[in-house]
Structures are given as C-alpha cells and as structure tokens.
Amino acid sequence: MQISGAQMVIEAFIAEGVDTVFGYPGGAIMNVYDEIYKQDKFQHILNRHEQASVHAAEGYAKASGKVGVAMITSGPGFTNAVTGLADAYMDSIPLVVVSGQVPMSLIGTDAFQEIDAVGISRPCTKHNYLVTDANDLARVLKEAFYIARSGRPGPVHVDIPKDVTAQIAEFDYSKPVDLETYKPHTKGSTRQIKKAMEAIANSKRPLFYLGGGIINSNAAYEVRDLIHRTGIPAVETFMARGTLSHDDKYLISMLGMHGSYAANMAMSETDMVIALGARFDDRVTGKLSEFAKNAGVIHVDIDPASISKLVNADFPIVGDVKNVVEEMLELADTINPDHYESWRETINNFDELHPLAFHEDSERLKPQWVVKRVGELLGDNANISTDVGQHQMWAAQFYPFTRPRQFISSGGLGTMGFGFPAAMGVKAASPEKTSINFTGDGSILMNVQELMTAVEKKLPVINIILNNNFLGMVRQWQTLFYDKRHSETDLSVQPDFVKLSEAFGGIGYRVHTKEEFDAALKDAVEKNVVAFIEVLVERFENVMPMVPAGGSLFNMMLLEKKKETK
Amino acid sequence: MTENSERRVISVIVVNEASVLSRITDLFSGRGYNITSLTVAPIPDSKYSRLTIVTSGSVRVIEQITKQLHKLIPVLRVYEHCDLVEKEMALVKFPITENISDINSLCDAYNGKIVDIGDDMIIGMVTDEPKRVENFLSAIKKYNPKEIVRSGAVALER
Numbered sequence A: 001m002q003i004s005g006a007q008m009v010i011e012a013f014i015a016e017g018v019d020t021v022f023g024y025p026g027g028a029i030m031n032v033y034d035e036i037y038k039q040d041k042f043q044h045i046l047n048r049h050e051q052a053s054v055h056a057a058e059g060y061a062k063a064s065g066k067v068g069v070a071m072i073t074s075g076p077g078f079t080n081a082v083t084g085l086a087d088a089y090m091d092s093i094p095l096v097v098v099s100g101q102v103p104m105s106l107i108g109t110d111a112f113q114e115i116d117a118v119g120i121s122r123p124c125t126k127h128n129y130l131v132t133d134a135n136d137l138a139r140v141l142k143e144a145f146y147i148a149r150s151g152r153p154g155p156v157h158v159d160i161p162k163d164v165t166a167q168i169a170e171f172d173y174s175k176p177v178d179l180e181t182y183k184p185h186t187k188g189s190t191r192q193i194k195k196a197m198e199a200i201a202n203s204k205r206p207l208f209y210l211g212g213g214i215i216n217s218n219a220a221y222e223v224r225d226l227i228h229r230t231g232i233p234a235v236e237t238f239m240a241r242g243t244l245s246h247d248d249k250y251l252i253s254m255l256g257m258h259g260s261y262a263a264n265m266a267m268s269e270t271d272m273v274i275a276l277g278a279r280f281d282d283r284v285t286g287k288l289s290e291f292a293k294n295a296g297v298i299h300v301d302i303d304p305a306s307i308s309k310l311v312n313a314d315f316p317i318v319g320d321v322k323n324v325v326e327e328m329l330e331l332a333d334t335i336n337p338d339h340y341e342s343w344r345e346t347i348n349n350f351d352e353l354h355p356l357a358f359h360e361d362s363e364r365l366k367p368q369w370v371v372k373r374v375g376e377l378l379g380d381n382a383n384i385s386t387d388v389g390q391h392q393m394w395a396a397q398f399y400p401f402t403r404p405r406q407f408i409s410s411g412g413l414g415t416m417g418f419g420f421p422a423a424m425g426v427k428a429a430s431p432e433k434t435s436i437n438f439t440g441d442g443s444i445l446m447n448v449q450e451l452m453t454a455v456e457k458k459l460p461v462i463n464i465i466l467n468n469n470f471l472g473m474v475r476q477w478q479t480l481f482y483d484k485r486h487s488e489t490d491l492s493v494q495p496d497f498v499k500l501s502e503a504f505g506g507i508g509y510r511v512h513t514k515e516e517f518d519a520a521l522k523d524a525v526e527k528n529v530v531a532f533i534e535v536l537v538e539r540f541e542n543v544m545p546m547v548p549a550g551g552s553l554f555n556m557m558l559l560e561k562k563k564e565t566k
Numbered sequence B: 001m002t003e004n005s006e007r008r009v010i011s012v013i014v015v016n017e018a019s020v021l022s023r024i025t026d027l028f029s030g031r032g033y034n035i036t037s038l039t040v041a042p043i044p045d046s047k048y049s050r051l052t053i054v055t056s057g058s059v060r061v062i063e064q065i066t067k068q069l070h071k072l073i074p075v076l077r078v079y080e081h082c083d084l085v086e087k088e089m090a091l092v093k094f095p096i097t098e099n100i101s102d103i104n105s106l107c108d109a110y111n112g113k114i115v116d117i118g119d120d121m122i123i124g125m126v127t128d129e130p131k132r133v134e135n136f137l138s139a140i141k142k143y144n145p146k147e148i149v150r151s152g153a154v155a156l157e158r
Helices: A005-015 A027-038 A050-064 A076-090 A117-124 A134-149 A162-166 A190-202 A220-230 A261-269 A321-330 A337-353 A367-377 A390-398 A419-429 A443-447 A450-456 A472-481 A497-504 A514-527 B020-030 B059-071 B100-109 B130-143
Strands: A002-004 A020-023 A043-046 A068-072 A095-101 A127-130 A155-161 A168-170 A206-210 A234-236 A251-254 A272-276 A296-301 A315-318 A382-386 A434-440 A462-467 A507-511 A531-536 B006-015 B037-042 B048-057 B075-080 B084-095 B112-117 B121-128 B147-150 B154-157
Touching: A002 A005, A005 A027, A005 A134, A005 A162, A020 A050, A020 A419, A027 A068, A027 A095, A027 A155, A027 A162, A043 A450, A050 A068, A050 A076, A050 A095, A050 A419, A050 A443, A050 A450, A068 A076, A076 A095, A076 A117, A076 A155, A095 A134, A095 A162, A117 A127, A117 A155, A117 B020, A127 A134, A134 A155, A134 A162, A134 A168, A155 A162, A190 A272, A190 A296, A190 A315, A190 A321, A206 A220, A206 A261, A220 A321, A234 A261, A251 A261, A251 A337, A251 A390, A261 A337, A272 A321, A296 A321, A367 A390, A367 A434, A367 A462, A367 A514, A382 A390, A382 A419, A390 A434, A390 A462, A390 A472, A419 A434, A419 A443, A419 A450, A419 A462, A434 A443, A450 A497, A462 A514, A497 A507, A497 A531, A507 A514, A514 A531, B006 B020, B006 B059, B006 B154, B020 B037, B020 B048, B020 B059, B048 B059, B059 B075, B084 B130, B100 B112, B100 B121, B100 B130, B121 B130
Parallel strands: A020 A043, A020 A068, A068 A095, A095 A155, A127 A155, A206 A234, A206 A272, A234 A251, A272 A296, A296 A315, A382 A434, A434 A462, A462 A531, A507 A531
Antiparallel strands: A002 A168, B006 B048, B006 B075, B037 B048, B084 B121, B084 B147, B084 B154, B112 B121
16 A cells, blocks of 8 residues: 555554544644544544643553553654653553654754654653654554553654655555564563462562552452462552552552551561562662561562562562463462461551551641542542642552552652643543542642643543642651751742633632532532642641651651640 | 672674664663773674673673663673673874884784884784783883774674
C-alpha cells in the first residue's frame, strides 16, 4: 500500500487498536493532524498543554493496561512534553509519543521550532527514533509499540520530520517485529524459583514486598492467591497500592518514608524479603545499610538491572512477575501457613501499638478524614489519581483500595501537575468509574488549564483540592528540618477556586464542614461535569509517620499522642 | 560506595545506526560512570559495531554498567573481560632536532617505529599494552614531544 507518512501514523494507530490519542497540533506535525481530521477510528483529545497530553496518556495507560498515545509538534511542543516522558520512564508506563520535527533539509540549521528532540528524550525514554525515511515508518511504529509494552514497560518517542510525513512510500504493517538485540527475559529460572521457595519454607519471618511491577504485569490476582495460600504477610510500595484489597488480613500497609509503623517494623524484623516487581527505591528503604539487615533477599524483576542494584539479592529471579508467581503457586503447598502464626501476631502488635491514624479536630477538617470519607462514599466505584505532595501520601495511606489500577499517581518522578490530566486519561479509559483527583492548592495550579479540556471533552474529573494554603510537603520539611523557616511555601494568595472552575464551565464547591463535603461530593458525582471541591483543611497537619530522609525504617517519627483537651 | 574501584575493559556489540554512540556515552554520564577510553569501529561484513570501553568502578558499579548497557535496545552483547589481549596505539610528534636513532630504538622497544619524517618533525608510533604505552610516553619525555595522541584500548578475550 503506497501512502503518505502521515497516513502511516494513522494506520499504525488503528492497527494497534488505539482508541484515544492525546495531543496538541503545531507546524511540524500538521500533516498528521490533517489525517486525524479525515478519520473516525479513534478520538483525539486536545489538551491545553503538551505536558498534560502526556500525563493524560499515562493515566489512560495505567488505568487500561494498554499503551498510551500522545502527539505533539516540534520545538516547544516537544520540550513541554519532556516532563511527561520522564514521568512515564520513572514509573515504567507504556507510552508511544509521536512528535513532529522540522523537515530533514532544515535539521541542524536552527530552524524555526527546531530542537534536537531525540537528544533530549534519550535519557528519559526506554527508546527513541528519528525517522528519516517513510519507508522505515511502519517498522519503527510497530517496534515502538512493542518496545513500550514488552519487558519492563516504558515510553518510546518517535520523532518524524515534516517532509517524512509528506513522503509517499510502501506501508506494510503485517511484518512481525524482529529485534535481534531486544529479547526481554519473561520466564524465570525454574531451578532458581524452586530454591527461592525452599528458602521461604526455611525462613521464620518471611515478608512479601510488593512493587508496581505486579500491576504492570497484571499479576495482582496471582499474587493474592500466593499470599493467601502461604499465609505470609505483605507490605506494598506506593506504586503497588491496590495489589491486595485494603481489608486483606495479610496486608500490613504501605512501607517507606510515610509507610505505617507496622510495615516498616516488619521490614526491619523479617528474615526473608520476597520482592516482587519492586526496585528498593530510596523512599522505600531509608538508610540502605540498615534496611532488612538480617534478611535474605529474593528478588523477582523483569529488569536485570534492578536486581542487586541497591540491595544484594541472594535469590535473583529475572522474569515477568506473573510467570514467576504462577510457578511459585505450583510449589505453594511446600509452605505451611501455620508456621507464621506468631510472626503475624508480632506484626499485629506493631500495628496496635502505632496504627495509621490521625487526630480529628473540631475546628477545621482534617485532610485524612477527607480521603477516608471519599473511600467510604465511593470506595471501589472510584479510580483515584493524585498530584504530588502531602495529599498524595494521605491518599496512599488512607484510601481503601480494592483493586489494581485503581490508584494512579506519579511515584518516581514526583511530578506536580500530574493528577488532573492523568485523571482525565483514567476517565477516558474507564468511563464507568468516578475519576477522582486528590490534589493540593499548589499542584492543581500546575495544569489548571486542563479544565478547558475536561469541559470540552466531557471528562467529569472531580478534583478534591485539600487546601492548606501551603506548599504542604515542603512546608512540613521546613517545619521539621529547617527550624520553621517557611521559605516561599506560604500560598495564602490564591485564586477563588470555585469561580476558577466556573469560568471554564465546570462546577465548584468550597467546603468547611463534613456535612458540606458529603453534599458537595454527592452533587458533583450526580452532575457529572468537571468539578473542583476545595476543602479548607488544617494548615499545619503533617504526614505521619515519617522516616526522615536517610534515616532507618525502624527509626520513625510517629504521630503524637493526642493531647487530652476538655 | 566505599568498595574498591578497579579498572575494567568492557566490549559492547551494537547495531551500527545513528546516535548509538551517544546512547552509550549518555548512559555513562547520566549515571555517573567513568570512561577512561572508548574506541569504536564497524565489524566487517555485518551491521554491527564493536566498542571497547575502559572504565573503573567497584564490583557493583561494573555490574550495573554491564546491565544498563545491555538494557539499551541497539546493544546486542556486552562482554566484561577477565582474560584478554589488550592493545593501544600512540603517535608522538618530536622536533627534528631530537636524536632520531634514540627515538627509533625506543619505539622499537615498544612494538613501534618512526612512521614519518618531515622538514621539522618526526612522528613515532607504538602499539602495545596500555600500561606499556604509558611507560613509553614517560620514557620519551626528555625528547620534547610536541604532540601526543593515544588511540584508546582495543581488546579481545583469549
């Protein structure tokens, strides 16, 4: 089939089953947008900033498990998208991002809207391409989708000069991908798995350490099965929230910097860490030399470079978590759940000593209450996105997650401004669920222009702004570690969030009390349009417990016992 | 990392395509690894090139370097050599006023010779193990070398 490069992009998307593309047109990508105009096989969602397009594609990918797709123009269009690429790279989210480039004849001449896009995207993508001949386009696009979704997933960037999108060439998308140099190792070594299971059976205090790789490999239900059959307790990383249901008796909680006391103590006391798709991030481990100090380590990961990167693995298993856990399940009978009775008891005692909790206040709403309340009212019926900061940690700590892909957040890069566009992508992927974005008064302004997109495309995201008039997480560190010098974190000067939402055609609520909050959330769910629910919360609330940066997991700052008042 | 840093030679077979070299060097700079020397040339009758990278780091860092290199899509193979034959070339320009026969003998002792004599200069060439090339370069200091160029190491496993 002889078609133009621009048509090839469309045909490739259709062949890949793409139903939604997020993007923003511009000079160098116009040929492709002309073809988008002519087709009706997929919808295009026009964000109001390229960064938001990529975050929306991330939200779409995380909620659906499919490859997210974004399209942008050259120069500033591309550079705006870089934060999204970096975010997807850090959190292993499969994306294909197509950018326009100036024509080949102008590359290297400092042409209008020219930038070395592949040079910039190289360190923040799994792979990238500059396509110099339309004859390569079918192969490149097919490889891009394959690389994005296979192995350890990640973003792939395809940069296409304008004259290549105009070039007529042969298009054949049926040829299978043949990459001699890229063959992800998906099946774990059976011998190694057997040895690991023996080691578990011989351990006294084993602990599952569940990571985001479980969500990526769609292995959550197999992992639940393995945990229930072995009776081994589990901690989740931030990225793994929802792997186990919140009410699972084997789930301790989240571990790490803002993990629960019980989760961090369990990790400090365990004699066998069973890491599944987790990467021993510094926010999880705290001080490395003290992390799980007396434990053996079984590490299952599809990325060999993640194994023994920070913590030496005694039983490294390279493979897809799902495949490996399925093999582990075959040997699950070799492990006696009764062995761990007293170990589970110890952990329960930790939890009773310092449970994840907060103190209610009679004057101002507590942000944690808001998160819990949304959980009570919407529970499984909502998908939860977040921005980055204190609200993000409270969402991870207090929302009652029931399933994988329910929690969508920026973990590795920690990108403020992620939540709102991501929640739109989540809504596009999963329209039957309410899409909530927990955000803060700092984060929401970083992609607030997306109100327009949400109104235009009828993506009724409910943004719950936990407003403490502070850049809260930085303020917390300033309070704790900088002698209360609140440098540039006081956000007392603010827009009227209700009017702001209304100005774009959304709805807004300002909430001071529990009753007002319930009414606002109920109304927003019913009205089914994009909403801001601004909740005025306690200004100086800290996220607790906390492991100070570089500290050991067992040395946590804990919630102060409530002062007895009146 | 307080572990001991040691010199290692790593060979990488890559698809010979645009920007593959910057993928490799970006990886080293982005992750804070050292490059002592790097050589690259196409492998005859194939679509691949071979890089020889001399680097240094602790055992854990070297392991990470090889794993991270292998993660790059156009990388076919990564060898971390133990038992290898390693060679490097150096060219040195001397003023014509220096003692040609001394220089010639020195070059000779390090598998080399004088390769060019012009109106005002002599160019000597040696090919030897990197350590010995270093010895040569220190030995010729008194002959006032004007310019020195080293090729970086190439290596093959025994």
